[in-house]
Amino acid sequence: MTETLIESDPGFGIYVHWPFCAAKCPYCDFNSHVRAAPIDETRFVKAFEHELSFQRERSGPREVGSIFFGGGTPSLMRAETIGTLLEAISSRWSMSSNVEITMEANPTSVEASRLRAYRDAGINRLSLGVQAMNDHDLKTLGRLHSAEEAKDAIKIAASIFDRYSFDLIYARPRQTPDAWVNELKEAIALAAEHLSLYQLIIEEGTMFERLVAAGKLIPMPDDDQRILFDLTQETCDKLGLPAYEISNHARLGAECRHNLLYWRYGDYVGVGPGAHARLRDESGRHAMSNEKHPETWLSLVESRGHGLIEDEVLSFLEQANECLLMGLRLEEGLDAVRIETLAGQSLDQETLHRLMEEGLIETVSNHHLRVTTKGRPVLNAIVRTLSF
Numbered sequence: 001m002t003e004t005l006i007e008s009d010p011g012f013g014i015y016v017h018w019p020f021c022a023a024k025c026p027y028c029d030f031n032s033h034v035r036a037a038p039i040d041e042t043r044f045v046k047a048f049e050h051e052l053s054f055q056r057e058r059s060g061p062r063e064v065g066s067i068f069f070g071g072g073t074p075s076l077m078r079a080e081t082i083g084t085l086l087e088a089i090s091s092r093w094s095m096s097s098n099v100e101i102t103m104e105a106n107p108t109s110v111e112a113s114r115l116r117a118y119r120d121a122g123i124n125r126l127s128l129g130v131q132a133m134n135d136h137d138l139k140t141l142g143r144l145h146s147a148e149e150a151k152d153a154i155k156i157a158a159s160i161f162d163r164y165s166f167d168l169i170y171a172r173p174r175q176t177p178d179a180w181v182n183e184l185k186e187a188i189a190l191a192a193e194h195l196s197l198y199q200l201i202i203e204e205g206t207m208f209e210r211l212v213a214a215g216k217l218i219p220m221p222d223d224d225q226r227i228l229f230d231l232t233q234e235t236c237d238k239l240g241l242p243a244y245e246i247s248n249h250a251r252l253g254a255e256c257r258h259n260l261l262y263w264r265y266g267d268y269v270g271v272g273p274g275a276h277a278r279l280r281d282e283s284g285r286h287a288m289s290n291e292k293h294p295e296t297w298l299s300l301v302e303s304r305g306h307g308l309i310e311d312e313v314l315s316f317l318e319q320a321n322e323c324l325l326m327g328l329r330l331e332e333g334l335d336a337v338r339i340e341t342l343a344g345q346s347l348d349q350e351t352l353h354r355l356m357e358e359g360l361i362e363t364v365s366n367h368h369l370r371v372t373t374k375g376r377p378v379l380n381a382i383v384r385t386l387s388f
Contacts, residue, residue: 009266010260010261010264010265010266010267011065011066011257011261011264011266011267012059012062012063012064012065012093012261012266012267012268013064013065013066013067013068013258013261013266013267013268013269014052014064014066014067014068014089014093014268014269014270014271015067015068015070015258015268015269015270015271015272015275015276015277016048016067016068016069016070016074016085016270016271016272016275017031017070017071017072017270017271017272017273017274017275017290018069018070018071018072018073018074018076018077018272019031019032019033019071019072019272019273019274019292019294020032020033020034020035020039020071020072020073020076020294021033021034021071021072021073021076022034022073022076022106022108022144023142023144024142024207025141025142025143026141026142026206026207026208026211027141027142027169027200027201027202027203027206027207027208028203028206029203029204029205029206030071030072031072031273031274031292032071032072032073033072033293033294039076041077041078041081043298044298045081045084045085047297047298047301047302047307048085048088048271048272049085049088050301050302050305050306051271051272051290051301051305051306051307052088052089052092052271053092053305054305054306054308055269055271055277055279055306056092056093058269058279058281058286059093059267059269059279059281060281061093061094062093062094062267063093063094063095063096064089064090064093064094064095064096064099065096065099065100065257065261066099066100066101066102066257066258066261067086067089067099067100067101067102067258068101068102068103068258068259069082069085069101069102069103069104069123070104071104073104073105073106073111074103074104074105075103075104075105075106075111075114075118076111079114079117079118079120079121080121082103082118082121082122082123083121083122086101086121086122100124100125100163100256100257100258101122101123101124101125102123102125102126102127102256102258103118103123103125103126103127104127104128104129105118105126105127105128105129105153106128106129106143106144106145107128107129107130107145107149107150107152107153107154107166108144108145108149108153109145109149109152109153111153112149112152112153112156112157115153115156115157115160115161116160119160119161123161124161124162124163125161125163125164125165125256126157126160126161126163126164126165127164127165127166127167127196127256128150128153128154128157128164128165128166128167129143129166129167130145130150130153130154130166130167130168130187131143131167131168131169132147132168132169132172132183133147133150133151133168133183133186133187134147134183135147137172137175138150140172140173141169141172142207150166151190154166154190154191155190158190158192163193163194163254164192164193164194165191165193165194165195165196165250165256166187166190166191166195166196167195167196167197167198168183168184168187168195168196168197168198169198169199169200170184170197170198170199170200170228170232171199171200171220171224171225171228171229172200172220173217173218173219173220174220175220175228177227177228177231180228180231180232181231181235184197184231184232184235184236185235185239188235188236188239188240188241191241192251193241193250193251193254194241194248194249194250194251194254194255194256195236195241195248195249195250196247196248196249197232197236197247197248197249198247199225199228199229199247200219200220202219226377229376229377230377233373233376236249242331243331243376244260244330244331244332245259245260245263245329245330245331246329246376246379260330262326263326263327263329263330264326264327264330265278265319265322265323265326265327266278267279267280269288270288270289270290271290272290272297272307273290273291273292273293273294273296273297273298273307274289274290274291274292274297275289275290276288276289276290277289278322283313284313284314285313285314285319286311286312286313286314287310287311287312287314288308288310288311288312289308289309289310290306290307290308290309291307291308291309316342316343316344317342317343317344317388319342320339320340320342320343320388321343321387321388323338323339323342324339324383324386324387324388325383325387327339328369328370328371328379328382328383328386329379330370331370332364332368332370333364333368333369333370333371334368334369334370335367335368336367336368336369337367343388345388347386348386351385351386352369352386355375355382355385355386359372359374359375360372360374360375360378360382361375361382
């Protein structure tokens with residue numbers, strides 16, 4: 001059984017994970033690590049090159065439409081390291097003429113001073129981890145930059161890159177609706193084309209989780225979070241940055257193509273500690289993940305050419321559920337025929353009808369489904385209800 005009814009190929013991308021940070025933020029559950037000693041970038045680059053070769057053997061010849069340097073904090077890498085990795089990718093795969101190459105960066109003055117060098121190395125889209133626009137909340141979130149540094153970094157990015165974005169976290173403790181709307185308006189004025197806006201979640205294993213358990217941090221109540229979510233959608237819509245995904249807002253044509261690749265359930269390979277991949281070959285669609293611990297990953301790659309620790313061929317039902325989970329996050333929705341072809345069965349019509357009657361889901365064109373504005377706050381429940 002194959003996917004024969006996909007309207008268009010979502011494309012192919014490369015994710016590169018740099019796992020090191022200057023400090024661990026108290027809300028962060030990403031695979032990020034702080035090291036007191038300097039990182040041996042030369043040794044890590046060689047390991048990345050080995051793993052890229054391994055993944056090239058797995059993927060075969062493909063055209064790369066997007067590359068994403070995430071972390072951790074990839075802007076702690078030297079610009080020469082970025083350039084070497086991009087050369088390694090382009091020597092193994094063909095590159096689209098308009099390939100999108102994004103790097104995440106923090107807006108500290110030290111990192112901002114290097115942005116021109118990253119552009120010269122090949123980065124053409126920047127994603128800044130601002131998280132808040134005032135010093136009090138930046139301190140609460142454990143960020144190392146000030147609000148002034150963040151705004152300066154955004155202005156520097158705007159002068160160097162044609163495409164840039166930044167992240168904000170909202171539903172912070174004691175954040176008021178008026179304060180958030182004012183902060184959001186300021187952010188949209190600076191953002192130009194793209195913003196990523198995430199509600200604060202108390203993740204398992206983080207410092208924030210420990211503070212909540214100790215009664216030293218009180219999360220925002222769910223009802224208040226919903227108010228801020230609705231205000232976020234309303235404000236961004238009004239000011240020309242509508243949501244194209246549940247947490248991402250952009251002017252038309254300025255969407256992050258690499259993230260769209262994920263949400264449209266395309267193929268991508270991941271290299272680096274903790275990186276994931278989804279890749280089709282003659283045996284099926286593979287879900288792959290790497291060893292998370294940086295030095296352990298490094299040793300694995302040096303001894304056998306890759307840091308892969310999980311490689312599972314997904315069943316068609318598992319693929320359908322993943323595709324459903326990802327696609328319903330998008331404003332454009334998903335192709336119901338693709339989902340049903342993968343699953344080998346129809347979506348439950350009674351459930352669909354009920355969700356439509358409740359105004360949570362709607363049809364777009366002939367066989368596209370999408371979650372409505374009313375349904376977005378309860379997206380996870382909708383996905384659970386529709387899953388096969």
